Amino acid sequence: MYKIKLMYKLIIVAIALLSLTTAVAQDWQTDFAVAKERAALENKPIILVFQGSDWCAPCIKLDREVWSTEYFKTYAKDHFIMLQADFPRKKANALPDMQTQANAKLAEIYNKNGYFPFVVMLDSEGKVLGETGYKNISPEEYTNELNAFIKSF
Numbered sequence: 001m002y003k004i005k006l007m008y009k010l011i012i013v014a015i016a017l018l019s020l021t022t023a024v025a026q027d028w029q030t031d032f033a034v035a036k037e038r039a040a041l042e043n044k045p046i047i048l049v050f051q052g053s054d055w056c057a058p059c060i061k062l063d064r065e066v067w068s069t070e071y072f073k074t075y076a077k078d079h080f081i082m083l084q085a086d087f088p089r090k091k092a093n094a095l096p097d098m099q100t101q102a103n104a105k106l107a108e109i110y111n112k113n114g115y116f117p118f119v120v121m122l123d124s125e126g127k128v129l130g131e132t133g134y135k136n137i138s139p140e141e142y143t144n145e146l147n148a149f150i151k152s153f
Contacts, residue, residue, distance in 0.1 A: 026073050028084045030099060032106060032126075035083040039124035045150060046081045046126075050111045050118040054088045058134035059117040069139040080146070087116070121149040 029035040039046050049067070051059035066072050067082075076082055085103040088094060095103070110128070111118045121129040130149025135142065 026067060026082060027077065028082050030084055030086075030102075032083065032102065035081050036124055036126060039081045039122075042081065043124075044079060044081050045129060046083050046122040046124070047076070047146065048083045048085060048106065048110060048120040048122055050085045050087070050107060050116060050120075052087045052089065052116050054090045054093045056116045062117045062119075062134045065136075066139045066142045072139040072143060075139075075143055085111075119146075121146060 029038070035046050035048075038044070049062075051063070053059060053063070085106045086095065087103060087107075094100075107114070109126075110120050110122075115133060117134050119132045121131070123129055130146070130152065132145060135145070137145075
């Protein structure tokens with residue numbers, strides 16, 4: 001009987017932790033039109049991130065050190081519309097053709113030099129407010145750098 005009660009408690013704790021993790025998960029958009037609509041509606045800039053999620057070491061570091069931190073996820077939820085343009089190379093991670101084409105179109109407009117990672121801040125109409133990439137700085141410092149783009153326009 002004791003083992004069953006303990007198992008139920010562990011299950012409840014696991015569900016609670018999963019719910020908490022999901023609640024603060026990054027809300028990444030993959031559709032530019034939807035991101036622009038939300039940006040206009042919520043009066044927020046768009047953070048467009050070009051990444052190679054399964055091959056680009058600096059992209060993976062940027063995700064781990066900034067995008068995936070609790071600090072940034074919490075801040076971004078209230079201040080940014082996050083838009084991801086991923087360019088995976090492994091077959092197992094291949095995106096649907098429509099998404100691959102949409103990401104390529106974004107790259108033609110906003111990442112002509114093919115830099116990875118490449119972070120572009122846009123207004124709700126798609127105008128570039130600033131550009132950056134991977135930097136070995138804290139999530140707070142990275143957020144301050146992104147916010148400086150807003151203040152400069």
